[in-house]
Amino acid sequence: MYLPPEDEEGRLSSLESFAILDTPQEPVFDRIVQLAQASMRMPIAAISLVDRHRQWFKAQRGLGVTETPRDISFCTHAIRGRDPLLVSDARENPVFRTSPLVTGETGIRFYAGAPLRSSEGYTLGTLCVADTRPRRMTARQVGLLTGFASLVVHELELRRHAARDPLTGALAKAGFMVLGGREFHRAVRYRRALSCLMLDIDHFKQVNDRHGHAAGDRVLAAVADAVADALRPADTLGRVGGEEFAVLLPETGTRGAVRVAERLRRQVGRLKVPAGEAAIAVTVSIGVATCGTADADFPGLLECADAALYDAKRGGRDRVVANGAQPEAAEEACGNPEAACELTGPKRLVP
Template sequence: MSHCPLTAQHDDEEARLAALASYGILDTPPESAFDEITEIAALICDAPVAVINFIDRDRQWFKSERGLGVRETPLDISICAHAILQSDLFVVPDTTDDPRFAGNPLVTGEPHLRFYAGALLKSPQGLPLGTLCVLDHHPRELSDKQRFALTALANQVMTNLELMRSHREQATLIQELQSTQQQLMHLASTDPLTGLYNRRAFEQRLGQELALIQRGSGEAAFMLLDLDHFKDINDAFGHETGDKVIQAFARLCKNVFRQADVIGRWGGEEFVVLLPRTTPAEAEKAAERLHRQLRQTPLACGGPHPLLVTVSGGICPLTAQSHLGNTLRTADKLLYQAKHNGRNRILSSPIP
């Protein structure tokens, strides 16, 4: 039997294939919703073979089959490839009497298919995608009730396909909305210049840590930092260089502090660091590492020379007795004292 001339006879073949692809049904595993339809079709039509098939570019693929034992066949032996060129239910009472199928190997050999009835599976735009068909090993006909039932079941197949596509599109939309929401939340909590936590987000995180400490999670430390003489940098070299210093200091902090530590930009040239599960002595060692790295790492170029920057700050222990407002005020006082005592130092507050 020659290859079915789909392209020659179907004006919208590419549109038809695109519509079929849009359902994402090809090569998917069997599903009970479709298997039940083929079982019902076989039962109502009293047929040993029932198939839900889709006509791809060069093959006929079965989403569900009963009594056939294969999942796909080439188009050149497909009766359904002819059925999708019809406008309505396609019935072949005796395949051996039809010149289109008399020489078909599925008719002349196993499984010796002598009867065919296929109801179109059509997209909402009327494009034929495949058929729900029943087949028999003997010539026969369908009653009017069986014809109606087969067509109704084919419509049910398309309803299932539409629901599946709708659910998939909804899932994609939900995923996109969640991704957008995450991006917006990230933007709302991030300082645009440094990528660190902004003040509002850091305050929320600090409040959460204090609540955890009050429930017994262990002590922590809070550090408030301020770049020394930053106004002089802006005045001497411009705000672009000042921004580069801010960005470089943020990168340096990410290298100095632990991954578990939370770093934020408090505003201007002020930064904050939350060090969970950290003793005051460990926080002081972290401050020493920061000073050591700053002595070794220029943060920008000031004219022809590398620009080394120092930092002042204060460290407050966080305990079950700590409160957000008091902690911030204490750290600010320590920072002011460090500036007053000559800068380039980070002072610690005793445990309350």
């Protein structure tokens, strides 16, 4: 058994923002692990990222697997502290002596894990080394391990920065698609709800034509800020087109997604973006789609949300359209007699 860190949801949200889980092996991370293993003469070394129910290895040497359950891992205990976790002999340690990683074929006796701390202060996982015999680390070796962990974090932060749209701070399309694909497969695997929103700024071309591209950029940034402020930590905002954004809503069915979409529509509708002596009023059209058994992949879910978005635009804009919801469900979800919430027919199978 283990106790998660105090702000576990915030930590998981931070980990998600890197869009690194379940990505292919990469030479830069493999090289760091190789250097850590060689410099400390350990048979096992890994970059371990601790997800909700598992630890996943971005790179590893000596383990032969890509992930293990979180509840048997050493790293889930290491992420609770700021300093490296050192276990001289796991068989003599009451926390670890019954772990299958100790009693099974892997046979770990020694473990050292340096936390990988993000710029927000969340620990994503560890850079760890292990041995099949008891041993102790010198202060120099601990310093080396911590230094290698800093290199891992630096590389992760660079990737995350590059994956974000510099104007709006939203996740760039490539990163959003990677994260969306992962959430989609998790929703299907564990039969959990997952919804997606597609947002388009209404008449955005007219903003650029009348006020200039600098004003258009201010509108994009203001809309992104307004949307991000209204989302939960677990939700993800991505910029997937010029004036198009997408929102990923884990653990959210159609009713909840329509509520969120209406909240975002109203929040954006309050904006007045300065443009010289004028103030630009902004509205958005939003399409809602919920993951169902008929969907093959995340792009299919996004396509359904996009189809609902175009229904919203054809219907007069500044409104929410949900594909596949039942009329009474969306009417209840809107909860506002003035809300411009519409439904198209059951084009999709909704759980």
